[in-house]
Amino acid sequence: MARTIAMDIITPERVVFSDEVEMVIVPALDGLLGVLPGHAPLITGIKIGVVKVKKDGEEFLVSTSGGIMEVHPDQIKMVVETAELPHEIDVERARRAKQRAEERLRNKTAKIDEARARAALERAIARLKAAGKLGE
Structure with a gap:
């Protein structure tokens, strides 16, 4: 053992x-x-x-x-x-969060908090990796 x-x-x-x-x-x-x-x-x-x-x-x-x-x-x-x-990760929710964060970062405006959007993207990517669903 x-x-x-x-x-x-x-x-x-x-x-x-x-x-x-x-x-x-x-x-x-x-x-x-x-x-x-x-x-x-x-x-x-x-x-x-x-x-x-x-x-x-x-x-x-x-x-x-x-x-x-x-x-x-x-x-x-x-x-x-x-x-x-x-098994606890809601994959669809994580995918939607990833898409929202990517969209915010692509369409930068003075109103978005870039650090917050990057952190949201990192969290969504981590959730998808842990669920084995990144890249699907």
Whole structure:
């Protein structure tokens, strides 16, 4: 059996995931960060993106938005604004959000908040990636 590390993904509303995992790859502020059991302690910021989780030899993705991650040799705690497991994602809603954000960015006017539109686009893309539906 592979070595594991306890992992919790928590939002203000709920615990999205809590289990033992073999590996995690997280979109940290300075780039992708891989965490294995026994990792050195650290705290880092998390960007909007997709967290790759390896559990029982299988990988799955979790869509997350900004937050923080605390790592200890035997535990990972992620506290994020939002997080969705693949089966929880409303793919059509994410596609519509992506289209709206792309349209806003294409048709720039003084009235749009460009940073907000870019963040909406990043969230929609992360949700579609986690659901395995980007590019369909």
